[in-house]
Amino acid sequence: xxxxxxxxxxxxxxxxxxxxxxxxxxxxxxxxxxxxxxxxxxxxxxxxxxxxxxxxxxxxxxxxxxxxxxxxxxxxxxxxxxxxxxxxxxxxxxxxxxxxxxxxxxxxxxxxxxxxxxxxxxxxxxxxxxxxxxxxxxxxxxxxxxxxxxxxxxxxxxxxxxxxxxxxxxxxxxxxxxxxxxxxxxxxxxxxxxxxxxxxxxxxxxxxxxxxxxxxxxxxxxxxxxxxxxxxxxxxxxxxxxxxxxxxxxxxxxxxxxxxxxxxxxxxxxxxxxxxxxxxxxxxxxxxxxxxxxxxxxxxxxxxxxxxxxxxxxxxxxxxxxxxxxxxxxxxxxxxxxxxxxxxxxxxxxxxxxxxxxxxxxxxxxxxxxxxxxxxxxxxxxxxxxxxxxxxxxxxxxxxxxxxxxxxxxxxxxxxxxxxxxxxxx
Amino acid sequence: xxxxxxxxxxxxxxxxxxxxxxxxxxxxxxxxxxxxxxxxxxxxxxxxxxxxxxxxxxxxxxxxxxxxxxxxxxxxxxxxxxxxxxxxxxxxxxxxxxxxxxxxxxxxxxxxxxxxxxxxxxxxxxxxxxxxxxxxxxxxxxxxxxxxxxxxxxxxxxxxxxxxxxxxxxxxx
Numbered sequence: 001x002x003x004x005x006x007x008x009x010x011x012x013x014x015x016x017x018x019x020x021x022x023x024x025x026x027x028x029x030x031x032x033x034x035x036x037x038x039x040x041x042x043x044x045x046x047x048x049x050x051x052x053x054x055x056x057x058x059x060x061x062x063x064x065x066x067x068x069x070x071x072x073x074x075x076x077x078x079x080x081x082x083x084x085x086x087x088x089x090x091x092x093x094x095x096x097x098x099x100x101x102x103x104x105x106x107x108x109x110x111x112x113x114x115x116x117x118x119x120x121x122x123x124x125x126x127x128x129x130x131x132x133x134x135x136x137x138x139x140x141x142x143x144x145x146x147x148x149x150x151x152x153x154x155x156x157x158x159x160x161x162x163x164x165x166x167x168x169x170x171x172x173x174x175x176x177x178x179x180x181x182x183x184x185x186x187x188x189x190x191x192x193x194x195x196x197x198x199x200x201x202x203x204x205x206x207x208x209x210x211x212x213x214x215x216x217x218x219x220x221x222x223x224x225x226x227x228x229x230x231x232x233x234x235x236x237x238x239x240x241x242x243x244x245x246x247x248x249x250x251x252x253x254x255x256x257x258x259x260x261x262x263x264x265x266x267x268x269x270x271x272x273x274x275x276x277x278x279x280x281x282x283x284x285x286x287x288x289x290x291x292x293x294x295x296x297x298x299x300x301x302x303x304x305x306x307x308x309x310x311x312x313x314x315x316x317x318x319x320x321x322x323x324x325x326x327x328x329x330x331x332x333x334x335x336x337x338x339x340x341x342x343x344x345x346x347x348x349x350x351x352x353x354x355x356x357x358x359x360x361x362x363x364x365x366x367x368x369x370x371x372x373x374x375x376x377x378x379x380x381x382x383x384x385x386x387x388x389x390x391x392x393x394x395x396x397x398x399x400x401x402x403x404x405x406x407x408x409x410x411x412x413x414x415x416x417x418x419x420x421x422x423x424x425x426x
Numbered sequence: 427x428x429x430x431x432x433x434x435x436x437x438x439x440x441x442x443x444x445x446x447x448x449x450x451x452x453x454x455x456x457x458x459x460x461x462x463x464x465x466x467x468x469x470x471x472x473x474x475x476x477x478x479x480x481x482x483x484x485x486x487x488x489x490x491x492x493x494x495x496x497x498x499x500x501x502x503x504x505x506x507x508x509x510x511x512x513x514x515x516x517x518x519x520x521x522x523x524x525x526x527x528x529x530x531x532x533x534x535x536x537x538x539x540x541x542x543x544x545x546x547x548x549x550x551x552x553x554x555x556x557x558x559x560x561x562x563x564x565x566x567x568x569x570x571x572x573x574x575x576x577x578x579x580x581x582x583x584x585x586x587x588x589x590x591x592x593x594x595x596x597x598x599x
């Protein structure tokens with residue numbers, strides 16, 4: 001295990017693509033093992049692709065790109081604008097609502113942050129919002145997409161940890177909505193103090209709100225359909241992913257009349273690259289995943305933790321804190337792939353619900369994408385809006401506090417997470 | 427030559443993505459109305475790994491595979507290119523060993539069938555060597571481009587100084 005870890009970290013520090021660092025690290029196991037032939041390593045890569053739940057990844061990635069091209073994003077933006085732009089910190093509220101709505105149609109935090117930095121960022125700055133505040137709101141609100149279904153991270157967690165993806169999807173809804181509320185409050189408090197308001201904006205009349213909602217009906221309907229079709233295992237998440245692709249094409253083509261062949265080609269093209277880079281990491285992790293199980297790493301970690309700590313709460317606490325620290329340095333996909341098989345058996349042993357843990361884990365590791373030193377969402381937004389990192393860090397504090405408060409609440413009130421999946425799946 | 431090949435790769439990947447979606451969509455609809463099609467999902471599952479590798483090769487050409495660059499970013503461009511070249515040699519060796527072992531493995535269990543579809547499982551395992559060769563091809567083509575002095579726009583062999591999002595660039599067929 002030492003050699004594997006060493007190879008992984010050395011390659012990573014030298015700037016190797018994560019997929020190759022993970023692949024070579026896993027390959028080290030087969031090279032150095034006396035019992036395992038190298039061809040089994042190849043076998044493990046191929047085996048990963050034989051999981052039906054994983055097919056949900058390409059479908060939801062493609063659906064996300066198609067929905068961008070279908071005018072769904074635009075309409076959600078207009079709806080969010082009409083609904084909350086009048087509040088204190090109006091555009092910040094729009095960003096938070098938009099992330100929540102986008103969470104229901106696409107599954108990636110970084111994509112959401114990049115889209116909002118492009119659409120909302122310049123507007124916020126020209127309205128007099130500080131660059132740090134604008135960037136912090138946009139980056140941190142994208143965290144909402146990590147728990148609202150369909151979340152690519154939850155699909156991976158469910159696949160690696162052998163947890164029902166349908167249940168995870170249901171479990172993410174309430175935490176996602178609560179995160180929206182917590183972030184909106186934080187944005188409101190800061191904006192109130194600084195008098196960030198959109199000039200000559202008025203509270204929308206119920207009629208105006210209804211018109212905007214009607215314009216966005218196909219977009220708003222999608223998350224509802226998603227939940228209804230997964231409920232009780234009627235369709236599997238992968239099947240729903242295929243429906244989502246077809247839905248996005250029909251809405252863009254027939255209802256919104258903006259999706260032409262060129263737009264479809266663009267969406268496929270971008271989706272193909274995204275799928276390639278996500279899936280190569282997942283395929284390559286097949287070898288290291290096997291090594292982790294073969295070398296009984298989960299049992300050893302469980303032994304150490306259970307031997308030195310007695311209270312289950314403390315064990316879960318220690319695991320969550322180590323996830324947070326790991327999240328500061330690593331991308332969430334890698335952490336989910338590498339740490340889920342290690343931690344899920346441990347928390348199950350102390351009687352913690354794996355669905356509950358999955359939601360906490362996803363929130364915590366994705367949060368790392370918004371923090372220094374390595375945060376993809378943070379760098380993307382700050383890069384696009386020209387925000388100095390110090391300013392981002394200072395302005396993001398109220399939002400981090402809101403997220404921490406939420407995580408603590410979710411940790412100690414499991415019902416918030418587990419109520420919906422238990423209701424829908426029994 | 428390499429450009430034509432890249433285009434073919436993209437077309438193959440997009441076609442696979444469309445076919446897999448349609449297969450799973452039809453299977454779900456048929457199952458719902460009471461006529462399940464087993465082969466449809468099986469075929470989608472078999473094609474999935476090919477989709478992954480075509481996508482991975484495309485991402486390699488675009489230099490968009492994620493890596494941690496907070497240290498390499500500090501290097502002068504020339505040094506970074508040398509480092510990436512050395513790393514690429516290591517990756518090339520890795521791809522070649524995987525390809526060779528994958529080929530042997532495929533030949534060993536040609537007989538194994540895939541689900542109930544009657545298709546050979548070899549179609550899945552052979553995707554690993556084929557995919558490694560595709561990745562190797564894109565990497566070599568990037569290496570040649572980088573050494574021909576194109577690193578001025580921030581592109582190295584498998585990484586780039588600016589992310590595609592920041593550059594606001596969209597690759598088209």
